[in-house]
Amino acid sequence: MGVCQADGTRAADFRYVSWEIREGAHKIPGLPCLFDEDETAETLVIFLEDAASSLKLELYYVVFADRDVIARSARITNGGKEAVRLEKMMSACLELPNGSWEAIHFHGRHAMERRLERLPLMHGTMEVGSRRGTSSHQHNPGVILCSPDATEEHGGCYGLSLIYSGSFSMEIEMDQMDSVRAVCGINPEFFEYRLEPGEAFDTPQLMMTYSGSGLGRMSANFHSIIRHNLCRGKYKFARRPVLINNWEATYFDFNEEKILSIARQASELGIEMLVLDDGWFGSRDSDNAGLGDWFVNTDKLKGGLTDLVTGINGLGMKFGIWIEPEMVNEDSRLYREHPDWALTIPGRKPCRSRNQLVLDMSRSEVRDYVFDSIAAVLKSANVEYVKWDMNRSICDVYSAVLPKERQGEVYHRYVLGIYDLMERFTSSFPNILFEGCSGGGGRFDPAILYYSPQIWGSDDTDGIERLEIQYGTSFFYPISAVGSHVSAIPNHQTGRRTPLATRGVVAMAGSFGYEMDLNLLTEDEKEAVKAQVEDYKKYYDLIHNGDYYRLTSPQGDSGFTAWQFVSGDKTRTLLNLVITHVRANAPDLWFKLRGLDPEKRYRLEENGRIYSGSALMNAGISIPMIMGDYPAVQMVLTEV
Ligand code: GLA
Numbered sequence: 001m002g003v004c005q006a007d008g009t010r011a012a013d014f015r016y017v018s019w020e021i022r023e024g025a026h027k028i029p030g031l032p033c034l035f036d037e038d039e040t041a042e043t044l045v046i047f048l049e050d051a052a053s054s055l056k057l058e059l060y061y062v063v064f065a066d067r068d069v070i071a072r073s074a075r076i077t078n079g080g081k082e083a084v085r086l087e088k089m090m091s092a093c094l095e096l097p098n099g100s101w102e103a104i105h106f107h108g109r110h111a112m113e114r115r116l117e118r119l120p121l122m123h124g125t126m127e128v129g130s131r132r133g134t135s136s137h138q139h140n141p142g143v144i145l146c147s148p149d150a151t152e153e154h155g156g157c158y159g160l161s162l163i164y165s166g167s168f169s170m171e172i173e174m175d176q177m178d179s180v181r182a183v184c185g186i187n188p189e190f191f192e193y194r195l196e197p198g199e200a201f202d203t204p205q206l207m208m209t210y211s212g213s214g215l216g217r218m219s220a221n222f223h224s225i226i227r228h229n230l231c232r233g234k235y236k237f238a239r240r241p242v243l244i245n246n247w248e249a250t251y252f253d254f255n256e257e258k259i260l261s262i263a264r265q266a267s268e269l270g271i272e273m274l275v276l277d278d279g280w281f282g283s284r285d286s287d288n289a290g291l292g293d294w295f296v297n298t299d300k301l302k303g304g305l306t307d308l309v310t311g312i313n314g315l316g317m318k319f320g321i322w323i324e325p326e327m328v329n330e331d332s333r334l335y336r337e338h339p340d341w342a343l344t345i346p347g348r349k350p351c352r353s354r355n356q357l358v359l360d361m362s363r364s365e366v367r368d369y370v371f372d373s374i375a376a377v378l379k380s381a382n383v384e385y386v387k388w389d390m391n392r393s394i395c396d397v398y399s400a401v402l403p404k405e406r407q408g409e410v411y412h413r414y415v416l417g418i419y420d421l422m423e424r425f426t427s428s429f430p431n432i433l434f435e436g437c438s439g440g441g442g443r444f445d446p447a448i449l450y451y452s453p454q455i456w457g458s459d460d461t462d463g464i465e466r467l468e469i470q471y472g473t474s475f476f477y478p479i480s481a482v483g484s485h486v487s488a489i490p491n492h493q494t495g496r497r498t499p500l501a502t503r504g505v506v507a508m509a510g511s512f513g514y515e516m517d518l519n520l521l522t523e524d525e526k527e528a529v530k531a532q533v534e535d536y537k538k539y540y541d542l543i544h545n546g547d548y549y550r551l552t553s554p555q556g557d558s559g560f561t562a563w564q565f566v567s568g569d570k571t572r573t574l575l576n577l578v579i580t581h582v583r584a585n586a587p588d589l590w591f592k593l594r595g596l597d598p599e600k601r602y603r604l605e606e607n608g609r610i611y612s613g614s615a616l617m618n619a620g621i622s623i624p625m626i627m628g629d630y631p632a633v634q635m636v637l638t639e640v
Contacts, residue, residue, distance in 0.1 A: 026073070028203075086195060134166065167186065244274055268530075294370075434453075546572075
């Protein structure tokens with residue numbers, strides 16, 4: 001913590017006062033946090049005080065014993081008579097026993113998010129974080145500290161994951177005594193918060209788990225707590241519809257007939273929902289204009305949304321829509337009417353990204369406008385899904401309505417504003433499935449999953465690139481949280497050609513859909529898509545509700561990536577394999593399965609062969625090298 005007292009001193013000496021254990025999970029005002037679904041959680045509160053200033057500190061430890069997770073947050077209250085300035089207020093400081101640890105973190109960039117990097121600790125401080133106002137493509141708000149020998153199945157690992165969508169910092173320090181400390185929370189850079197007498201400030205919550213049996217167990221703990229105690233709403237466990245999104249099929253160039261023709265073809269193949277992406281509103285014919293003007297572009301959709309949705313519903317399909325509520329183009333009616341609603345710094349040229357500015361979401365009148373205008377669209381037709389996008393990071397951090405001594409609060413107030421808006425939308429439209437997005441996976445964080453149970457994984461839809469992105473994502477996030485689509489070849493991001501079957505296998509490790517003009521497929525390909533959709537529906541329960549195992553890493557040089565889903569009762573498993581490097585005269589691929597019952601006997605559906613769980617897990621199974629570019633295999637084994 002860093003606090004500047006009213007007299008300018010920067011001292012605070014918090015001493016223990018008392019403790020208390022409360023039933024249930026502590027709720028943090030205005031911030032998403034874990035809730036107590038099964039009424040089994042308890043909260044330990046430790047009270048401290050800085051006697052000289054009367055600042056009071058409460059440390060909350062919410063214990064989910066059954067899920068092996070503790071969530072920590074803090075609240076500071078100004079009990080004194082004068083205002084103080086918080087300069088740093090982190091969520092948790094975890095002191096680890098002496099010993100050697102390695103750090104794993106997930107870095108990336110647009111269209112290549114959450115790449116795993118593993119490093120030994122150094123004396124001094126390592127930091128991952130974001131100063132972009134969003135959790136960012138560049139670093140995910142989670143780190144793992146593990147023993148140097150930790151693997152998927154062995155070794156100790158502490159996983160830390162912050163429930164926050166703004167600028168964050170995760171510092172890992174090894175001191176002169178080789179003690180290790182992880183300090184996680186809101187990034188102190190560009191952060192200041194003025195606390196008036198009687199006011200309190202709450203930090204976001206940090207989820208912490210420990211596994212003594214490797215990274216796989218650690219991930220399973222996160223998957224379970226996120227699915228049960230963070231995701232909410234109708235679609236928390238309900239099957240999500242298989243969707244077709246028109247973005248890579250049309251970009252901005254569409255009209256009602258084009259969208260309907262994509263939907264018609266999709267419905268014939270068993271796809272259940274059409275998502276109309278960017279370009280349906282205002283004067284949005286390119287990314288230069290229109291953001292902020294949330295009314296239907298009737299040049300493109302002549303009969304408005306109602307006709308289009310009626311047409312789509314008539315095909316037996318649901319309809320979903322894309323929005324980007326936090327943004328404005330200068331070429332828009334909204335900006336012309338309210339230029340001061342955008343975050344810009346007086347007297348300086350605004351910094352544009354994708355030709356757009358960011359709306360000041362710390363202001364309630366801005367949020368009201370956004371809510372009212374978008375809610376009117378959602379009410380005007382039978383909209384059953386919303387993709388909430390956010391296509392730039394934030395700079396020009398200055399709010400036209402805050403006094404100068406409060407400008408350091410803008411980044412955090414922005415995030416609180418977003419949570420307020422998301423809460424309004426999700427509670428007003430409880431039947432809508434929300435999907436988060438931020439230029440793909442630029443705001444793929446646990447907090448967003450409190451409002452939307454899935455997030456578009458990445459703008460990179462290439463099946464091979466997605467292996468690495470989805471592998472990295474799986475360390476903290478459940479499969480059900482990852483939006484993943486089959487797209488056209490050559491792939492629009494890489495130009496690579498991969499078989500349709502492989503794209504399907506990769507996209508099935510997520511919330512599944514398509515992102516292409518299915519009318520352009522051959523008849524054989526259409527049949528293959530139909531079979532893929534059926535397979536996904538058949539395996540849905542296993543994929544979304546089963547246990548997930550990473551069998552190999554796409555980052556190694558094995559030339560293949562394998563993963564596995566196992567049903568909760570261990571009676572069924574789905575094995576997935578993508579060969580990323582086919583070699584001539586290669587030996588068979590061998591790998592050992594996980595998570596099965598050693599005593600059970602399993603039949604391989606493909607050829608009827610029977611194996612014991614013990615043999616599959618200890619000796620493994622072999623697959624002959626398949627020829628061709630990037631082949632994939634899916635195999636199901638069921639208890640006999
Ligand atoms: C972002 C999203 C894409 C698409 C475009 C539309 O990049 O990640 O999926 O919605 O915006 O502009």
